[in-house]
Amino acid sequence: MNRQQLVEQIKQKQSFLCVGLDTDLKKIPQHLLQEEDPIFAFNKAIIDATAPYCVSYKPNLAFYEAFGVKGLMAFEKTIKYLKQNYPQHFIIADAKRGDIGNTSAMYARTFFEEYDVDSLTVAPYMGEDSVTPFLGYEGKWVILLALTSNKGSHDFQLTESPDGERLFEKVLRRSQQWANDEQMMYVVGATQGQMFEDIRRLAPTHFLLVPGVGAQGGSLQEVCKYGMIKDCGLLVNSSRGIIYASQGEDFAEVAAKKAHELQQQMAQELKYFKH
Numbered sequence: 001m002n003r004q005q006l007v008e009q010i011k012q013k014q015s016f017l018c019v020g021l022d023t024d025l026k027k028i029p030q031h032l033l034q035e036e037d038p039i040f041a042f043n044k045a046i047i048d049a050t051a052p053y054c055v056s057y058k059p060n061l062a063f064y065e066a067f068g069v070k071g072l073m074a075f076e077k078t079i080k081y082l083k084q085n086y087p088q089h090f091i092i093a094d095a096k097r098g099d100i101g102n103t104s105a106m107y108a109r110t111f112f113e114e115y116d117v118d119s120l121t122v123a124p125y126m127g128e129d130s131v132t133p134f135l136g137y138e139g140k141w142v143i144l145l146a147l148t149s150n151k152g153s154h155d156f157q158l159t160e161s162p163d164g165e166r167l168f169e170k171v172l173r174r175s176q177q178w179a180n181d182e183q184m185m186y187v188v189g190a191t192q193g194q195m196f197e198d199i200r201r202l203a204p205t206h207f208l209l210v211p212g213v214g215a216q217g218g219s220l221q222e223v224c225k226y227g228m229i230k231d232c233g234l235l236v237n238s239s240r241g242i243i244y245a246s247q248g249e250d251f252a253e254v255a256a257k258k259a260h261e262l263q264q265q266m267a268q269e270l271k272y273f274k275h
Helices: 003-014 030-033 040-051 068-085 101-114 128-136 167-175 192-202 220-227 251-274
Strands: 017-021 057-060 090-097 119-122 140-149 183-189 208-210 234-238
Touching: 003 040, 003 234, 017 040, 017 090, 017 251, 030 040, 030 128, 040 119, 040 251, 057 068, 057 234, 090 101, 101 119, 101 128, 119 128, 128 140, 140 167, 167 192, 183 192, 192 220, 208 220, 220 234, 220 251, 234 251
Parallel strands: 017 057, 017 234, 057 090, 090 119, 119 140, 140 183, 183 208, 208 234
Antiparallel strands: none
């Protein structure tokens, strides 16, 4: 999926919602545990319920790898189901890969050839040669960690070099030498608030994947105020606040309701920004 296709979906649905599929067998409704593949059964119901209100899905690999081969099979079935039934949705594999070049090349093959997802989150700590193997796939995106929403982000990401440049700023500046805004996005946590101004100063046209709205306390309004650009430039992720909104048999219906509420808020933000 290229940038224009993604922007068209955002305009059409008046939504820039990404639903995080962080599926945990300990949290899904108990009646689903009777299914042959409870993880996939849960994902399928959530996808079918929320698809009208979002433009993207983001399965987090840790929640599938935790269950070994069965978990990875559920992940693969989820990707195939999305591609067959909802091909207009942007699929993000949230795996945060990044290693020496030949290892990154194998990770890239895994996600872009074997699973054929649209994008992959990548950690930039090891530098250019750990990221460029992911950039050799036409139509695929790298989503580089820049400024995350967790408390520990301050340990390294905000540290300053002698010239006053913070580490996340160096990541933004240097990485734009590797790829343009048609192939690279950045992860910026919703809890960073006004820091989005600093992000936009260095990356004025790139799409940002924004986790942390909802359960982690990030404000959608603040994200939009400081981070939205003319073609939106945002994918705002919500995981727990949608998929675990109900533990009962109505879980999918309630998830749809929560996704619709966010979509309506996003439509207002898009309308407000246009004016």
